[in-house]
Amino acid sequence: MSAMLKIYTLVKRYGGLLATDHVSLELAPGELHAIIGPNGAGKTTLIGQLGGEVAPGSGSIEFNGSDITSLSPAQRALRGLARSYQITSVFPEFTVLENVVLAMQAHCGHSFGFWKPVLKQKELIDPAFYAIGQAGLSHRAQTHVSELAHGERRQLELAMVMVAEPKLLLLDEPMAGMSHQESGKVVQMLQGLKGRYTILLVEHDMDAVFALADRISVLVYGRIIASGTPQEIRANEEVRAAYLGDEVLPI
Amino acid sequence: MMAKRISVWVAALIVPLLLAVPVYANMASEPFALTFFSRVLVFALAAISLNLMLGYGGMVSFGHALYLGLGAYSVGLLAQNGITNGWVQLAATVVICALAGVITGAISLRTTGIAFIMITLAFAQMFFYLFVSLKQYGGDDGLSIQARSDFGLFTLASPITLYYVALVLVLVALFFTKRLIDARFGMVLRGCRINERRMKAMGFPSLRYKLSAYVLSSVLCGVAGLLYANLTGFASPAYMAWTLSGEMIVIVVLGGMATVFGPLVGSLVLLLSEEILKAFTEHWMMILGPLIVLVVLTARRGVYGYLLDWDAWRERRKLAADARAKAEVKQ
Numbered sequence: 001m002s003a004m005l006k007i008y009t010l011v012k013r014y015g016g017l018l019a020t021d022h023v024s025l026e027l028a029p030g031e032l033h034a035i036i037g038p039n040g041a042g043k044t045t046l047i048g049q050l051g052g053e054v055a056p057g058s059g060s061i062e063f064n065g066s067d068i069t070s071l072s073p074a075q076r077a078l079r080g081l082a083r084s085y086q087i088t089s090v091f092p093e094f095t096v097l098e099n100v101v102l103a104m105q106a107h108c109g110h111s112f113g114f115w116k117p118v119l120k121q122k123e124l125i126d127p128a129f130y131a132i133g134q135a136g137l138s139h140r141a142q143t144h145v146s147e148l149a150h151g152e153r154r155q156l157e158l159a160m161v162m163v164a165e166p167k168l169l170l171l172d173e174p175m176a177g178m179s180h181q182e183s184g185k186v187v188q189m190l191q192g193l194k195g196r197y198t199i200l201l202v203e204h205d206m207d208a209v210f211a212l213a214d215r216i217s218v219l220v221y222g223r224i225i226a227s228g229t230p231q232e233i234r235a236n237e238e239v240r241a242a243y244l245g246d247e248v249l250p251i
Numbered sequence: 252m253m254a255k256r257i258s259v260w261v262a263a264l265i266v267p268l269l270l271a272v273p274v275y276a277n278m279a280s281e282p283f284a285l286t287f288f289s290r291v292l293v294f295a296l297a298a299i300s301l302n303l304m305l306g307y308g309g310m311v312s313f314g315h316a317l318y319l320g321l322g323a324y325s326v327g328l329l330a331q332n333g334i335t336n337g338w339v340q341l342a343a344t345v346v347i348c349a350l351a352g353v354i355t356g357a358i359s360l361r362t363t364g365i366a367f368i369m370i371t372l373a374f375a376q377m378f379f380y381l382f383v384s385l386k387q388y389g390g391d392d393g394l395s396i397q398a399r400s401d402f403g404l405f406t407l408a409s410p411i412t413l414y415y416v417a418l419v420l421v422l423v424a425l426f427f428t429k430r431l432i433d434a435r436f437g438m439v440l441r442g443c444r445i446n447e448r449r450m451k452a453m454g455f456p457s458l459r460y461k462l463s464a465y466v467l468s469s470v471l472c473g474v475a476g477l478l479y480a481n482l483t484g485f486a487s488p489a490y491m492a493w494t495l496s497g498e499m500i501v502i503v504v505l506g507g508m509a510t511v512f513g514p515l516v517g518s519l520v521l522l523l524s525e526e527i528l529k530a531f532t533e534h535w536m537m538i539l540g541p542l543i544v545l546v547v548l549t550a551r552r553g554v555y556g557y558l559l560d561w562d563a564w565r566e567r568r569k570l571a572a573d574a575r576a577k578a579e580v581k582q
Contacts, residue, residue, distance in 0.1 A: 051452070077454040089449045091442055102438050106454040112463070113435035114427075121435075160453075 002065065004029045004168055004198045005050075010059035012045055012222075019045040020056070021222035027168070032190070032199045034209045037219035043202045044086060046219065047172050050200070051083040052076045064167060077106065082166035086173045086202075088153045090145050096156055097141045100128040103160035127163050134192070135159035136185055151182030158189070162197075169199045175208055187211060210234070218242075257562040261512050261555075265519075269418055273411045285410050286482070291522050292417035293479045298502040298514030299424045300471035305500065306509035307432055308464045309444030310360070313368045314375025315499050317355075318348050318469045320491030322476020324382065327394040327486030337402035344473045351378075352469030356462045375491055382488040393487025400481055407481040417478050421515060424471060429511050440464050441509075505546055507553030516555045 005027040012020035019042040027033050037043050048054035050061060052073035060069045068076055077083075090099050101124045105111050108123055118124055132141050135155045145153065154174060161169060174190075175183040187208045193199065194212065203209050209216065210230045217227040218239050226236045233239055269288065276285040297319055304310040325344040334340070359370040383391050399408040407413045431437045439460045442450045450457050480486050489495070498521075506517020524542065528535035550556040 053452070073452045074454040074456065077452060083452070085449075089446055091445045091449075093441070093445055098438065102442050103453055105435055105438060111435040111439045111455070111460065114437075115430050115434055117430070117433040118435055118438050119433070 003027060003062075004031075004064060005200070006062040007050070008060045008062070010046070010049060010061070011057045012042075012049060012054065013057050018222050020049065022059070023219075023222070023224055025217060025224065025227070027198055027200060029198050030195050031214050032194050032201060032212055034201045034203060034213035034216045035219055036203065036206070036209055036216060041219045042222040043219055044172060045222075047083065047170055047200075047202055050170055051081070077166075080164075080167035081170065082161045082164065082168070083170035084157045084161045084172060084174055086176055088150070088157050090153055090156050090160065092146045093144070095142055095144050096132060096137055096148070096159075097125075097128060099145060099156055100131055100159050100163050101125065104128050104131075104163045107164040127165075128159075131159040131163035134162060134189065136189060151178045151185075154178060154182070155186065155189075158186070162193070167198060169193075169197050171199060171201045171203070173203055174201070175203060175205045183208060257558050258512060261516070261558065265512075265515065266422070273414055282410065285414055287522070287526065289410065289414045289417055289478075289482050291518050292414070292421050293475050293482060294499070294502060294522065295421050295515040295518035296417065296424055296478070297472050297475040297499055298506065298518055299421065299428060300468045300475065301499050302503050302508065302514045303428065303431075303440075303471070304464050304468040305503055306513065307437065307444065308440045308461055310461060310465065311368050311500070312359075312371040312465075312468075312496070313493065313500070314355075314371035314373070314496050315468075315472055316493070316495035317375040317378050317491050318351070318472035319476040319479060319495065319499075320378065320382070320486070320488070321348050321351060322473035322478075323480035323486040323490050324388075324394070324476075325473070326400060326477050326480040327396050328388065330396050330398055330400075331388070331394065335398040335401050337400035337407065340400050340477060341474070344477050345470050348469045348473030348476075349466055352466035353462070356465035356469070360458055360461050360465065372493055372496070375493060375496060379488050379491045379493075382491065389487070391488065393485055393489065396480055396484050396486060399484070400477065407478075413478065413481055420474065420478070425511055425515065432511070436460065436463070501543060503553075505543055505553050507550075507555030507559075510552055510555045510559065513553055513555045517553060520554050 003026040007023060007025040010020050010023045011018070023046060035043055035046065045054060049056045052071055056069065060067055062068070063076070063079065063081055068079070068081070091102065094102065097119070101118050104124045104127050105118065129141065132138055135158045137152060137155050137159060140148065140152060145156065148156065158174060175186055178186065183205055190199070190212055201209070201213065213230055215228060216230055216233045217224050218233060220242045225242055226233060226239050228236070272288045273285055276282060297315070301312065301315045304312060322344045325347055326340050329335070329340050329343060355371070355374045359367055359374065362370055382388070388394050399406060405412050405416070407416065432441065439450070439455055442455070443457045443461055447457050476490065479490065502517040502521050503514055504517070505521055506515065507513030524539055525535065528538050532538070546554060550560070552559060
């Protein structure tokens, strides 16, 4: 099968800094591809370009067979390329359910409904409850987000991304700031999603990355220095030297 | 759920009182009471419309009186040309306010924050000076309206009819607000206020929804203007003045932004306290000003917010008492 996402020699320059240095990458359908790299390697810039918030300097992005390089984030989202944010940006005044329903609304036609309460619309509610269940938040569905713990907000973020059943998930550090226990839950959840979704995961938690990823790309100074299975990456001398440095390998 | 119960109480208290106003005015032969409460209702209607965009949509318009004025002039200009049919006047109001709303909204919504406040103010001032310069229509002095709107079945020439029409419109607008905020459109509108960037990222063309709310709000305010013209028998540039826009913001904030009943409560509280304080001293603003500051400082959601908070507090106390009772039974 052809690739779900193809990135051709993407370049992004901030003044003299080459944040993305001729990055090329292909994701096969159903693959969980992780991107790791030290701080400032350009991971978030790369995800930003894939999500459409950062315009690339040159290069192109092909998603599901069509060029999406010049599409807005919204247009990409509606085509099935959903992203989660490193900084949680859910809607604190709404309940968990309302948050997910709102995310679903974006994919369910226009929102010029002035009369019927959303919480009585089955086509919104049913997928929302399903996604909330998948994210492990069923018991908190009616809770206001302002009362959620940080880890639960991250889970909600995932539910909002998953609710419309996107073709490709861009997950920007879904475990950032989570306790060990909480990130364990998310790993378990992602394990359940693997194979059903194509996922591009940017993550600092090495345990999680090596447990989940089919393939890993290592980004250093905006350049991919190695790409391969977890075993290959673990054995790669260049990765050890450049990224993991003289630290003891966490795995 | 909690909010629902207190709303029912507020409705059960306020609505019968408002229904009884004409009866009281008639029996006590105080026609002023009827005029006064008609004014309260007209301002409540205008504030309900502003609350849609300011409270729920987070769009702080400092020129909302523009639409009150446009509604009033729709009546005034048509009446001067001999057209007193209320339906024609209403249609003119709706079309004019919708047009003005689309044009000014499409431009001002390209900005946010202070710039948005300033640009809405600028548009309102522009129209203000336009009507001041129209000497053939009274200019600065305004336009006196001899014949009131005639809707066939009823005419707004009778103060009692006008009052009840205003009351019905306010109640319908309140009910519509309630439905709207829980429907798809309301969810998107509230989402845009909380985090517009995220809304865009999720695929919502936020400008389209905000503009629709802006236009809807303008039209509703125009209808309030139509009533206001009939109430005062007058259309004047002063109806578009920024001071009136400011008063509308005060009503919304005082009553409770982003609450359904807030604008009605705010209008009642502001105009009543104005009236009461005026009876005591001519320096009533010296007292009213600090009072408004106090409410705004202490209540996030205005006077109506006090009731909501009180209700939530009672609910919590009840839950705690239930939990204690259960624990005692177990022992």
